[in-house]
Amino acid sequence: MPVLVFAESANGTFKKSNFEAVSYGARVAALLNTETFVIDFENLSDDVLKSLGDYGATKVYRVTNDALKNFDAGLHAKVLNDVAQKLNATTVIFSFNYSGKAIAPVLAAKMNAGYVAGAIDIPVMEGSTMKIRKNVFSGKAIALYAIHSDNKIIALTPNTVAPEKTENKCSVENLEIAIKATDSKVKVKEVVKASGKITLSDADIVVSAGRGLKGPENWGMVEEMANILGAATACSRPVADIHWRPHEEHVGQTGLTVRPNLYIALGISGAIQHLAGVNGSKVIVVINKDPEAPFFKAADYGIVGDVFEVVPKLNEAFKRFKAGA
């Protein structure tokens, strides 16, 4: 009974979160003494799909049906359920990203599977029970979950379990799945993406700013830092609420959760609700003029100082570093 991994590329190329999910799937498969099958809905080329062998995929099944060009969580879940039945798979792995969050719970209902949403480590088997850790209370705690049901679904939190390279031969095969017109219920009319910007949810570095920036006109230096570092920009909730910045940038307990390698907080106090969305970051840098700001307690590095003086100097220093000086 193979392990299935759902891998959705970004514009035809796989990225880190895909490799993480495939490698994770391979490690779960090793635990269960079985193979790792990746499912592709995008009609990608053999070469692109075979590259997943480097992360442990033994076979990629390509489901080529035009209906799947339209993202519909229900339809994707229906097809994955059919694939799982055809291939006799009882375990399915997703990345806990936008599409994983949409499809995995629908599939859990269809497969009658226990589902752990947002795993942060490799599972351990105890008999037929699978035990896995996940973050709970918005990162303020970790829970050890057990999946008791025969069918199991895991969505892996990006940037928590590093992908491992292997030397694996991987083959590609097409799979026919019948889709009826009534299987597709949600129709995508328009896709709007900010071009050239780094996506916040999977950025390695995030530069975030708060009310200490005083007004939207002062974001130039924040964006400059993000440009120099190849980072995404984020903000605290009040900044989004008063429309200094778009809602998509709001991180925290009631916004986006991010777990970059580096999170730089400029003029943000570090309220508990803000920390809840960023405390999974590997390294946190805080720049704040108030030495008592609570964010310093959650930080790895800090500068006590005025952002309007420190950030321009720091940007120059980052620039020199990037130029190799």
Add this chain to the structure above:
Amino acid sequence: MKFLVCISKAPDTTTKIAFTDNNTKFNNDKVVFIVNPYDEWYALVRALELKEKLGGSVTVINVGAADTDAIIRKALAIGADDAVRIDAEPIDAMFVAKQIAEYVKANAYDIVFCGKETIDYNGSEVGGMIAGLLDWGYVSLASSLELNGSIATLNREIAGGHETVEVNIPFVLSAAKGMAEARIPNMRGIMAARTKPVAIVAAVASENYTSILSYELPKEKTGVKLVSADNVGELVSLLHNDAKVI
């Protein structure tokens, strides 16, 4: 239009998280519980706005024991017409979804609203599971919703942007920021909530899918290393040489 809004009880966002019974249970001693913010601020308020515009009714549904009465009354005070409580301690997301799906099968609704996630278990699960159980369309992380007859148009968050989708009723959505602006209940609403009907419904049986065996707290930071504002170059070299993140 008949709208059903799923509401969950969640610990207030300032709660200090702690555990009891050898770290196997969440310590709810002195914890203030609130309506899960995504359910209240976005799902419930958008359902109310649509009802005000188009007519119909807004019912809130909660799977919980009697101690969820306060959050149910809060949702009624904000403006829901009536409430349903499935009388059971929720075990996991699938348990909750099965209860709600069973209720929906027996009582016709046009749209089931969920929040994008709860702030305690952060799973983003219940809405999708209800849709899967009912075989209804599912729109996750919806940041807007308009209705035109039986056709709904929604914006849905995706990596690096959003997409606009269309779906026919009935369907399920999970509501994210942007869908509505939070409302504060007024005195009249709070008074009215006391007498609005709350139906208590027995739970249906469900398999045991998942359980939590134990909890732990994340490792504390070892302490911040401060760098002088006059020596920002040191921060750059620390990030490069020690932390190895740039």
